Amino acid sequence: MPDENVRSNEKDNKEENTHQMLLKGKAWIFGDSISTDHIAPGRYFHLRTNLPELAKNVLEDANPDFAAQMQPGDFVVAGRNFGLGSSREHAPRIIKIAGVNAVLAKSFARIFFRNAINVGLPVLEIDTSGIRHGDMLEVDLGTGTVRNATRDETMTFTPLPPVMVKILGDGGLVEHFKKYGDFNLG
Amino acid sequence: MASTLAEKIIASHVGRSVEPGEIVVTGVDVAALQDGTGPLAIMQLQELDMVRAHNPEKTILFLDHAAPSPRKELSNAHMSLREFAARTGAVLSEISEGICHQRLVEEYVSPGDILIGADSHTCTSGALAAFATGMGSTDVGIGIATGKTWLRVPETLRVVIAGRFATGVYAKDLMLHLIGMIGADGATYMALEFVGPGAEAMSMPERFTLSNMAVEAGAKTGLFAADEETRRYLDEQGRGSDYRELAADAGAEHARTVEIDAGEVEPNVSAPHAVENTRTVSEAAGTRVDQVFIGTCTNGRIEDLRVAAEILERRRRHPGTRLIITPASRSTYVKAAAEGLLRIFAEAGATVTGPGCGACVGVHGGILGDGEVCLATQNRNFQGRMGNAEAFIYLASPATAAATAIAGVIADPRDYLK
Numbered sequence: 151m152p153d154e155n156v157r158s159n160e161k162d163n164k165e166e167n168t169h170q171m172l173l174k175g176k177a178w179i180f181g182d183s184i185s186t187d188h189i190a191p192g193r194y195f196h197l198r199t200n201l202p203e204l205a206k207n208v209l210e211d212a213n214p215d216f217a218a219q220m221q222p223g224d225f226v227v228a229g230r231n232f233g234l235g236s237s238r239e240h241a242p243r244i245i246k247i248a249g250v251n252a253v254l255a256k257s258f259a260r261i262f263f264r265n266a267i268n269v270g271l272p273v274l275e276i277d278t279s280g281i282r283h284g285d286m287l288e289v290d291l292g293t294g295t296v297r298n299a300t301r302d303e304t305m306t307f308t309p310l311p312p313v314m315v316k317i318l319g320d321g322g323l324v325e326h327f328k329k330y331g332d333f334n335l336g
Numbered sequence: 337m338a339s340t341l342a343e344k345i346i347a348s349h350v351g352r353s354v355e356p357g358e359i360v361v362t363g364v365d366v367a368a369l370q371d372g373t374g375p376l377a378i379m380q381l382q383e384l385d386m387v388r389a390h391n392p393e394k395t396i397l398f399l400d401h402a403a404p405s406p407r408k409e410l411s412n413a414h415m416s417l418r419e420f421a422a423r424t425g426a427v428l429s430e431i432s433e434g435i436c437h438q439r440l441v442e443e444y445v446s447p448g449d450i451l452i453g454a455d456s457h458t459c460t461s462g463a464l465a466a467f468a469t470g471m472g473s474t475d476v477g478i479g480i481a482t483g484k485t486w487l488r489v490p491e492t493l494r495v496v497i498a499g500r501f502a503t504g505v506y507a508k509d510l511m512l513h514l515i516g517m518i519g520a521d522g523a524t525y526m527a528l529e530f531v532g533p534g535a536e537a538m539s540m541p542e543r544f545t546l547s548n549m550a551v552e553a554g555a556k557t558g559l560f561a562a563d564e565e566t567r568r569y570l571d572e573q574g575r576g577s578d579y580r581e582l583a584a585d586a587g588a589e590h591a592r593t594v595e596i597d598a599g600e601v602e603p604n605v606s607a608p609h610a611v612e613n614t615r616t617v618s619e620a621a622g623t624r625v626d627q628v629f630i631g632t633c634t635n636g637r638i639e640d641l642r643v644a645a646e647i648l649e650r651r652r653r654h655p656g657t658r659l660i661i662t663p664a665s666r667s668t669y670v671k672a673a674a675e676g677l678l679r680i681f682a683e684a685g686a687t688v689t690g691p692g693c694g695a696c697v698g699v700h701g702g703i704l705g706d707g708e709v710c711l712a713t714q715n716r717n718f719q720g721r722m723g724n725a726e727a728f729i730y731l732a733s734p735a736t737a738a739a740t741a742i743a744g745v746i747a748d749p750r751d752y753l754k
């Protein structure tokens with residue numbers, strides 16, 4: 151059953167990430183306006199019920215080498231309006247399943263941003279223009295800072311709204327509901 | 337306090353006035369899933385042991401993106417949605433019925449409603465003065481099970497429209513113009529509100545086209561006031577009793593106002609690979625086109641097909657250009673058949689398909705070849721959208737699409753309208 155694959159795989163990732171406030175990895179640079187069609191192309195529509203398989207093609211239309219060459223823990227670093235387009239939650243999910251630690255971008259499209267939080271993928275709004283491919287980054291979700299170890303620079307990212315901190319802290323919306331059985335966003 | 341339309345609708349649900357930026361947990365009137373996003377929503381509800389629908393009559397599962405299914409994985413996805421409907425009492429919209437957004441405005445959404453749908457173009461129903469917004473599978477799944485969701489009350493970007501379109505210019509051209517003007521993130525997190533004499537003069541189908549593309553400017557929803565035209569439309573759908581008048585208060589505060597004179601808008605296209613990449617049809621004229629696609633939730637309504645038929649009647653597609661026409665819903669299809677439009681299309685050399693999303697999302701029925709160019713009436717032209725990252729998509733109105741199919745190159749529809 152593909153369904154079971156998806157669930158067990160995601161759970162592993164989720165647990166790993168929620169307890170980890172300090173994230174370290176290499177930067178992969180993407181441009182402006184990376185759409186959900188770049189991230190999870192429509193031609194793989196039939197793989198939407200098989201997320202580990204779909205994740206092997208993540209971001210393929212933006213960088214065909216990314217999925218094969220990225221290491222778990224790496225960061226996706228992009229320009230403005232990352233994730234524009236469709237509501238497919240599969241997009242942030244497969245970024246997370248592939249092992250990406252967090253997405254850093256100048257700005258995000260609304261539905262993607264909300265979906266990322268719901269699936270427990272950290273998304274950070276920050277000026278990414280000084281980051282180059284391969285730079286080693288250390289992201290501290292607790293203090294809201296990104297240190298570029300390669301260039302010895304430290305930047306702060308726009309804090310998430312409290313409601314999203316809450317959902318992300320719980321490990322996503324499903325985990326939030328497991329914990330409270332209802333919305334508990336106050 | 338004077339409220340925008342978005343604030344008014346949310347306030348009426350939470351029972352107090354609200355302000356932009358506030359987070360509210362609100363009741364949901366209508367919830368929708370489609371065949372691409374539905375299976376994941378159901379899986380999440382299974383994991384939470386919450387396989388149920390709070391309001392089954394207003395929970396609709398649409399089999400539209402892969403209709404009919406081109407492969408077994410998608411057939412299995414359809415089975416999971418049918419099974420969920422049978423178990424929960426939710427409404428199933430079968431492969432014959434058409435695109436979710438068109439079906440939602442025809443039958444399910446009323447002025448003042450809050451609609452959440454696991455599809456980004458859920459904003460289409462905003463034309464009925466409903467707070468209609470797209471979300472992901474988990475959000476909508478939980479909305480279905482609990483009847484609730486959380487929202488951030490959006491700021492409003494007001495689009496004041498004056499004037500009326502010249503011949504050969506349509507709502508689609510205005511929307512491409514607007515997105516070219518404010519950019520694909522020009523309204524991120526905001527609600528668009530279309531007002532002014534030009535907005536009031538628009539028919540419901542024209543309003544649907546504008547609201548449909550609100551998300552292409554990053555907006556959460558795209559709203560029109562509910563007025564006499566809304567009443568006429570609901571009457572026509574046999575649901576006049578769902579009408580209620582609804583408009584923003586005079587003096588409500590907006591984050592930004594943009595003014596457009598519809599009379600000055602030219603026929604436009606969006607060039608590959610971004611919707612904001614707008615230019616006039618005369619600037620793009622002469623570009624070779626391999627495939628023309630007329631349909632989708634943006635421009636697959638009967639009014640769109642009538643315009644296309646007017647241009648295609650007694651003409652033939654260019655031999656080097658394929659033409660695919662897909663009615664948005666079953667009722668569109670029935671009308672097009674009764675009015676003789678399907679015959680005009682077939683005689684013009686078009687491939688006419690059953691209702692659904694068709695070629696729009698690259699699942700089946702019109703996938704492009706390497707290096708090919710398509711001109712389509714849909715709402716987005718991102719790289720890879722129609723199933724091939726090596727292909728190029730232009731967006732335009734149904735009139736420009738029909739003219740292009742005849743000319744074999746991007747063509748100005750005004751040359752084909754008497």
Ligand code: SF4
Nearest residue numbers: 435632633693696697
């Ligand atoms: S017609 Fe295209 S844009 Fe509209 S719902 Fe279907 S796939 Fe999405």
